[in-house]
Amino acid sequence: MRATTHNGRASRKGAYLAKHNDRRFDLDKAEHIDQDRTAKNIYWHCMMPEHPEMDFEQVEQAFYTHTFKDGLQAKNAMYKQHGNDKNIQTIEEYRRNPRSCPEEQIFMLGNKDFYIPVRTLEQICKEQLAWEEKEFPQVKVLDYAAHADEQGAPHIHIRRAWIGHDKAGNAVIGQNKALKEMGIERPNTSKPQTRYNNAKITYTRKCREHLIELCRGYGIDIEKQPKERSETGLTQTEYKARQEDKKAMAAELRQQAAEQAAATIKKEISEDEFDRELANFWGDIEKNDHLQELADIQAENNRLREENARQQAEINRLEAERKRQHESLLKLTSAKSEKAKELRKINYALEDKKTELDTVKDDLSCIKKDLEEVKGYLTEAQQNRTWELFNRWDDERTH
Structure with a gap:
């Protein structure tokens, strides 16, 4: 059986919303959801023992406020001091920003033709996440939802926060910071960090190895070789998830480069000048991130145009086939009419x-x-x- 995971943070419409996962919206507008099976879904969040009545959105709002408020206030104060008010964010804007929102993972065992019951899937997921939080304490699972009311195999949406720290020790969202602080190294430390050689790959490998052993205890053999496909073979959801991973990694690498550059500059100028230059620098970074987002959107638009052209070609082919069949039917109808005329003449005779x-x-x-x-x-x-x-x-x- 294959274990499938896809990670992402946002789509073109913005950060993924938790309310989709715990079904806190009008289900009548969601044609892909079978409401007769929604009762089989399983929901969990990190504040369940104290506040079981809270929905996922409320839980994430409370967690971000409690955990990241100080770090965000420090960053906003720096922006305000140097006149970059446009970069100031509220905690809710911070939570919904694609670069600092929770990471969402879709986890599934099997496929639409061969899968395990949703409760077994949820039990395996719960044990796996308990191990991950113990092994990687700076990766906080906020909530998850096991869905049995959609087409295909049951699957689980897992939302987590990667917690790093700024220089003052304040908690901030940062995948690379978290991995570095937990001592997770890239697979080949003798080579530079790249898309195929980074700490996230080491983290993912360790998680997958543990999942394979865990599933074996349930009598489930998981394929050990991850399935790789070109982007042209991805579904739209998979393509977006991969693009969001690329974007997040690029943002983290830019942040690391910025911090290294800032450390070098600080040695050469006064503290006030450094703070001013740093604030301006971060403003430029965010501007570049927006430009990168626009470039990503354009790339997605190009891909959609290509897909639209392919579908239009198929429509044209079907229309030509329909026209050919229609002409053939007209010929048969005409021949039938002529035959009827001949039979009427014979009858009259x-x-x-x-x-x-x-x-x-x-x-x-x-x-x-x-x-x-x-x-x-x-x-x-x-x-x-x-x-x-x-x-x-x-x-x-x-x-």
Whole structure:
């Protein structure tokens, strides 16, 4: 059986919302959800023991406020001090920003044709997450939802926060910071960090190895080789998840480069000048991030246009096939009409022939009657000759 995971943070419409996962919206507007099976879904959040009544959005708002308020206030104060008010964020804006929102993972075992019950899937997931939080304490699971009311195999949406720290020790969102502080190294430390050589890969490998052993305890054999596909073979959801991973990693790398550059600058200028330059620098970074988002959106638009062109070509092919079949049907209809005309002509001719035969029969009947009347005036030889001629004429007219 294959274990499938997809990570992402946002779509073109913005950060993914937790309310989709715990079904806190109008389900009548969601055609892909079978409401008769929604009761089979399983929901959990990190404040369940104290506040089981809270929904996912409320839990995440409370967690962000409690955990990241100080770090965000320090960052906002720096922006305000140096006149970059446009970069100041509220805690809710921080939570919904694609660069600092929770990471969402979709976890599934099997496929639409072969899968395990949702409760077993949730139990495996719960044990796996308990191990992950113990092994990686700076990756905080905020909530998860096991869905059994959608098409395909049951799956789980897991939302987590990567917790790093700024120089003052304040908690901030940061995947690379968290991995570094937990001592997670990239697979090959002798080579530079790249998309194929970074700490997240080490983290993912360790998690997958533990999941394989965990599933084996449930009698489930997981394929050990992860499935790699080109971007042209991805579904739209998978493609977006991969693009968001690339974007998040690029943002983290830019942040690391910025911090290294800031450390170098700080050695050369005064503290006030450094703070001012740093605030301006971060403003430029965020501007560049917005430009990168626009570039990503353009790339997605290009991909969608290509897909639209492919679908349009298929529509044109189907339309040509429909036209060909329609023309063929018209020809058959025309041939049927001509055949019907011929049959009607034959029928009319038969009716005319029948009328003619009825007239002949009437004539024969009159002649026969006349012969009967004159029969007594003829000799026997004349009678025989007369009937012989009558029968011969009758045969010729009726045949």
